[in-house]
Amino acid sequence: MFYFSNFLKVTWHKYIWHKRFALKYSSYAWLAVLDGLKSVEVPAKRNIFINLTCPLFEEENESITHLFFQCDFSFQILRILMPDVETFLLRPTLLQFFNFFYEVHWYKSHDKNFSFSMVCYLVYFIWRERNQRRFSRKQASPITLYRLVISAISFKATR
Template identity: 45%
Template sequence: MEWDHWCNGKSLKDILPSFKFEKSFVNCYTSNYGWNLPSSTPPLLLTEMLDINFYEQPAVVWDGSLSPTFSTFYDSYFGLNDEVCWHKFVWHKKKSLRFSSYAWMAMLGKLKTADILIQRGIDAYVTCSFCGAGSDCHSHLFFSCDFSFTVIASLLPPLGSFLFRPNLLQTFEFFEEARDFSIGEKNFCYFTICSSIYFLWRERNTRRFENNWKSPMTLISVIRHAILAKVKFWKQFEDLKRRFDFLC
């Protein structure tokens, strides 16, 4: 009643923060003949609300829609935000929220790598916990590092065709541009990359804070089992098994 922006694009709290209606819903103050507002309603709110004539319309509409859904609200809420070109790699139809959340942070450079922590004035071990040679930063971890590239290339062998190590965006774009991959196969590749990011990040933290190490082959096996747990319920699972050996 008071917080939704239904009153000419404003909420009642925006118009008059000090006043509170006893009931929570707009339909508590309407009838078949129009508004049925209490006598205690301040004149300022009366002016704004009575200006909305819903009696002659079949329903109160949301942004011009007589049958609003959640997507109507979602599109309106995020409508002013810029759309990034790589959102389809992370938030694709077959996404896993856990894996996609970490991939999203990695794409934005928001994981707490050593270089990020140092920028914030926090001391951190700057050397890569995987190879011991590179820097602990997003560009190295995904996928300039020998360890992390071995993992992702073992799961997705076409990446072995790169002459130089790809960064994260290039890895996604490689499969987006692959003409011999169907949409379902591309979504699977995106899913595999996102899950690899999640488990590589976990392995990085386990090595740093628990001194517990997995070999590349062991980590590949962990990722494979996690992927199988999800993908085996996909309709195109049998087709994917013929294309990607590690699913067999």
């Protein structure tokens, strides 16, 4: 017999799944947390050799951890959106970032939810930018991505 107690307790669901979040953005954040986004690590594990360099900043090898938020490109956008990340000594992983904002005592519940949703939006737009650079050679600046995130959040807030 199979019991639900065999499953690991998922504590990060409250960061990503919220009734007021847009499903498209939450889905990408969920996939990023679970390592479900197909970065160049997947073909490399199967001995398919492609360019492993991160298409966003072209200094290190691409991985989900690197894209969100070890990469200078993505961290620059994150710093513009959320200046509180300046207090980090090291670059956070996606889950560390969510946990940080969950544990901040001076943030009220709606501030935390807004921060979580903003990260979900950012994950989506960084992944989209990564794909555009890798597959169509189009490039946007960090400021352009910042504006896309802000306009998507504004659109959601006005609805």
